[in-house]
Amino acid sequence: MSSVRPMRTDVTTRIDASWVITPEGPVADASVVVADGAIAWVGATSAAPLADEVVDCSWGLLAPGLVDAHTHLGLSWSKALGPTTGHPVYDVFWPRESSLDHDLVKAFAMSSAAEALLAGTTCVADHYFFADASAEATTAVGIRSFVGETMATRYVPHHGRASIERGIDFVERHRSTHLVHPALAPHALDTMGAEALSEVAAEARRLGVPLHMHVAQSDREVADVQAEYGCGPVEKLAEIGVLDQPLLAAHAMHASEGELDLLARSPSVSTVYCPTVHAGLGRSLPAARLRLIGGNVALGTDAVPTQRRKLASEARAAVICQQVLTGDAGALSLLDAFEMATAGGAAAIGLANQIGTIEVGKRADVVAHRLDQPAMAPFTDPVEVWTCSGPDQVHSVWVDGRRVVEDGHLVLVDEGSIARSAQAARAKLFLRN
Ligand SMILES: [Zn+2]
Incomplete structure (x- = not known):
């Protein structure tokens, strides 16, 4: 770990790279100037203005930071399970999640947030449950977050009216928390019921925050909704007006064709595709088709025992899975997947004007990836090679202009202590049940 340094907002930083990925495409031998946490200038290094400090990343590629549009950071304990049987959510997670508390969730969320940032x-x-723990963890490692407390009226651990009140209270308390963007996070239609969900949707409109929920994520959800309401989950969401307000709809891989059309035709709705998780459950969201008919699709890692928080790997998996699903090698390009992991994700959480691309005026959430490594060479297109990057290639990360990863390591928190705390929390949780 590097020494911990206070955040400086009075220093301008110029980052020089061999490539910078801009909305207009990759620019060779280019620089980005950061001032007051924002991107102040982008262009050829030869024409770049002076700055108080210059960071030499001439060995690499400067790309927008990735937006992981569906996570359960506090569920990183499931990595310790190994192979499981049954449905991961209903048969594996819920029984153990009832034993979670704030401190355990914080320890797991710290390891997961660190993994994502690196x-x-x-x-x-x-x-997730105990959303304050998630907000504390993301703040500690220095990653930006869009956070909601999991709410449910039945089945889910920690459910009940109190979960709805906690979720609303979380939003009200974190309206101005730096780098934390609060949301309301009902679990799903089957676990909320339409009446309570309508109430939460009204609260989201009152508070001016998006909804983030699971939609058509399992056969069981679809069957339960069909039995209770006589239609599919997306159809019911449309009927009660939830598709008319900002909604981050995770999964939808069990939505019908007609329901995918409903999602695509709702401009305030984004769908989150989690390729590895979907494949593990024997499904794939038809992400390429959804984009083709006008839907915004973001990428997420979600959480299952075999999952890791590497969104660039998910982008590559998305391309492969859509090829398998459609039989068309060009159904989803690497460039499409890059857009989904960056600007698409930013739009999905209502931050399109703030993050997702490297352009003047946006917050400086940028990542320097090493190109001088065997895994990254040879390449033709610097955007396409980005999907080969991972923790071994990520050299530096800036969030809101603050450098939070340097030389491949966290700047603000000790990585070893994060790992030890997560391991101790795992032992405690597994003792409980
Ligand atoms: Zn999920």
């Missing part, structure tokens, strides 16, 4: 993710959209 892999080049600069913003996570988190949905």
Whole structure:
């Protein structure tokens, strides 16, 4: 770990790289100037203005930080399970999640947030119990977060009216927390019921925050909703007006064709594709088709025992899975996947004007990836080679202009202590049940 340094907002920083990925495409031998946490200038290094400090990344590629649009950071304990049987959510997670508390969730969320940051993710959209623990963890490691407290009225651990009140209270308390963007996070339609969900949706409109929820994520959810309401989950969401307000809809891989059209035709709705998790459950969201018919699709890592928080790997998996699903090698390009992992994710959480691309005026959430490594060479297109990057290639990460990863290590927190705390928390949780 590097020594901990206070945040400086009065210093301008110029980052010089061999490539900078801008919305217009990659620019060779280019620089980005950061001032007051924002991107103040982008262009050829030969024409770059002077700055108080210059960071030499001429060995690498400067890309926008990734936006992981669906995470459960506090669920990183499931990595310790190994192979499991049954449905991960209903049969594996829920029985143990009832034993969680704030401190355990914080320890797990710290390891997960650190893993994401070290892999080049600069913003996570988190949905879990004890949301304060998630906000504390993301703040500690220095990653931006979009956070909501998991709410449910039945089945889910920690459910009940109190979960709705906690979720609303969380939003009200974190309206101005630096780098934490609060949301309301109902679990799903089957675990909320339409009445309570309508109430939460009204609260989201009152508070001016998006909804983040699971939509058509399992056969069981679809069957329960069909039995209770006589239609599919997306159809019911449309009926009660939830598709008419900002909604981050995770998964939808069990939505019908007609329901995918409903999602695509709702401009305030974004769908989150989690390729590895979907593949592990034997499904794939038809992400390429959803984009083709006008939907915004973001990428997420979600959480299952075999999952890791490496969004660039998910981008590559998305391309491969869409090829398998459609039989068309060009169904989803690496460039499409890059857009989904950056600007698409930013739009999905309502931060399109602030993050997701490297352009003047946006917050400086940027990542320097090493190109001088065997895993990254040879390459033709610097955007495409980005999907080969991971923790071994991520050299530096800036979030809101603050350098939070340097030389491949966290700047603000000791990595060893994060790992030890997560391991101790695992032992405690597994003793409980
Ligand atoms: Zn999920």
